[in-house]
Amino acid sequence: MSSGPTPYQELTVPVPGGDLTVLRWPATEPDAPTVLALHGITANALAWSEVARRLAGRATLIAPDLRGRAASRTVTGPYGLARHADDVAALVAALDLGPVRLTGHSMGAWIAALATVRHPGLASSLLLVDGAVSFPLPVGVTEDAALAAVLGPALARLSMTFPDRDAYREFWQRHPAFAGRWPAGFEEYIQRDLIGTEPELRSSCVPEAIRQDGGEVLLDKDAAGAVHRLPLPAELLWAERGLMDEPQGLYDPGRLAFAGLDPERVRATLVPGTNHYTIVAGQAGAEQIVRRLLAG
Template structure:
């Protein structure tokens, strides 16, 4: 099992309606860059634990819990990807970071691209991890059905309660994309999501937030076009396998070409031996993300 990263600091920044919770892994050398990391639709800031560990103090990593998730659960609506992008911009502005690198995973990649488009003076470069490219819905399907099919257990748990923390751990260990890589760090990340008291523990994710944000990932034109309108350099990393560790990944060269991504402007690389989640915390995935964040070469050779 890999060594755990140092425990992140926790801070808050003011945003409309309240305060946004942020995890901070500080750099160990003065003058190193700051990276803002945006998590996925039902995740929380601790999803970036392995990226933080592999950065090894070479950058400060700031990972907010998005509005309606984790320690930002009490931060109410309106939700939506534009709202999250403006929250990320508020974080950058409040902390005086200046133009900074922003990285986003899954839904966080759409938010990252929107942040750059809406606030170009605050973002120097974006790294998009298995997200940000939108495809048309298959004809006759509703967005809620597509979300349920794509997210699977990650979405289903939002309507569930759990008698204790061990039951929540057992739930996640059955997830095909989690079980093979299970570690104390993944356990800490999933446990951070729990709120309530036994025997009625539940996910911190606000269902309205997930439904609103998910529909926009699938249907919102501004979100869909953001990756094609980036005002700064962009890089896309995509996983070899899908959200349930299935062979059918979200992206491949053909789908990216069909989407019309200008790969002269947005460098796109496959990260082998990863699924939608292990691209963040597996060795191949996290190392690829870190190389991109530090500007030290392609994700895969």
């Protein structure tokens, strides 16, 4: 059990290859809905801590550490988005959750969309957060170049070591996405990622998992097509700015139009003043997420 203002329970669920670690923030209201939230490619379950704080017991929030990350790092491969989607279905069955209000951020959005396609009836609603919509590679850009551009910064961090936990905090505080806006609860999130002993602490993420999952986010046709085959309506919340707080985010009206989303099935909504990270970790983004999750 955590000791912070939004206490959670830590559970394990058996999946092929090991036990998936799952965090559960229980509801405090009767007949409250259940939300299942999936994190991004190098994140962990505590990426949803600000959302949990703002839910304030009005829903039960379930968030796994996906295989190859944090407390689920010992769950073996194969990795890949379909494997994660099937893990989600196994989790829902093991905990007898019934249809859940499903959401995912970044890579978690691709997994959430794919999970609803592979397991119809899994979700009663679907909220995609700055992810799930793919685009063809630009002319002249090879697959290897695209992977290097997207995964390069993440893989570089995974190969780094840190002398102590303060050094890891300072690393993240220098990140452009958080300049001058260190989110509440982010400390516990980043510390959950660390393994090893001082002076050689490192990220818990398994590099093989990051490479395979990242490649599928960019290139896997089933994952890319999931958002066009959803068995239920969904909403996409997209951040105004990018991963490094650059003005161009992952999405904009032109890119979304080019993607050919069916507006009757996927409603796309801008969340102003957010970047790819703060749309979940920051107050403004988390508040928009909570409103949608409670509305179902």
